[in-house]
Amino acid sequence: MIKTNKDRVVMQSVQGQIAHPVAVYPYRISHEGAPLILPATGGITYNVQVGDPAMGWAGDHVEPGVSIKLTETGPNGGLNLLACVGNEAKVVSGDAKGAKGFVTGTHGGIDHVLIYFHEKDLENMTIGDKILIKAYGQGLKLLDLPEVMIMNMDPNLLEKMELHIGKDGILEVPVVTEVPAYLMGSGIGAVTAVSGDYDIMTADAGANAAFGLNDLRFGDIVLLQDCDNSYGRGFLKGAVSIGVVVHSDCVKMGHGPGVTTLMTCKLPKIRGIKDSKANIAHYLGIR
CATH class of the missing domain: 2.102.30.10 (tm1086 (SG structure) domain)
Structure with missing residues (x-):
């Protein structure tokens, strides 16, 4: 068993809202010079989930499951800093209220936190629904291998x-x-x-x-x-x-x-x- 300081790691609430996909300029220029119009970041992605192939989609930077953020820079920074892969997430507003999932990653640039929920719960979610995360993990250490x-x-x-x-x-x-x-x-x-x-x-x-x-x-x-x-x-x-x-x-x-x-x-x-x-x-x- 790997020894850690998990009993001293702080668990704290962070929260975001399901983010709408954003488009300022419609074309994405491929590495071969082709202008393409494709689905990309944000929203509720119904047919792409953690465990699915990451290659071959007709999309660009597609985020599996649910993408959340906050409109204010400071609070959104806290959400992205403290949310950790594997953290429990729970819907706290809307028709899917009470549904639970987990964080699958954070996406820089767009500054989204990405969350897995079961397909049946996705059907009840809408843009703007609030999702609470039990942020737990930053400060974690391996006691027998502190170099890592x-x-x-x-x-x-x-x-x-x-x-x-x-x-x-x-x-x-x-x-x-x-x-x-x-x-x-x-x-x-x-x-x-x-x-x-x-x-x-x-x-x-x-x-x-x-x-x-x-x-x-x-x-x-x-x-x-x-x-x-x-x-x-x-x-x-x-x-x-x-x-x-x-x-x-x-x-x-x-x-x-x-x-x-x-x-x-x-x-x-x-x-x-x-x-x-x-x-x-x-x-x-x-x-």
Whole structure:
């Protein structure tokens, strides 16, 4: 059993409203120069859920399930900072009041928190419905491996991931694939990884095939090689980060499936163990 400080991690309420999709300029220019009109971020996405393929949709940056935010910058910053993957979410207004789900990630730029709810509950939701989250996870630490920083993850999800510390002192984490640092694009250089995400670039078909990116699913756990997410997002030889796929592939240059960081280490103290079931939908019992 991995020892943590979960009994000292604060659980606090945060709340947002289901966000309407936004369009200022109708066209999205693909990396091949084609102007496209496609569904993208926001709203209630009825037919795309955590556990589904993240590639191949007729969309751009599609967010599975329900997307929430607040109109005021400060409170929305608090929502995005404190909401952690795996946190319990509950609808507190409207016809779906009382329905429960869980956070699946945060999406930078648009600053949305993404939430899974059962399909039957989605049918009763409307734009503007309020959703309360029991924010729990920021400040979580591994007591036996303090070099590894944990962020954006509910302690109960961490316990379900079957993590181990090997005899060599390296943390072993189930992952579906490992991604080289040169494929990380939009979001690189951000001042923090303790909210939002950054994208795996997918314009190169050869790289997609070589690293198994064509098979990525929403909720997949992935390892990012030579990526330091400790105090921002950047390249550092030997560093390792672990993240979860939160939004779909994208048509724009420099973009692709988004990854919210769950753990990072400046030293090679994290080892990926290939496991096709390494997905939060599996860990949280919906797939």
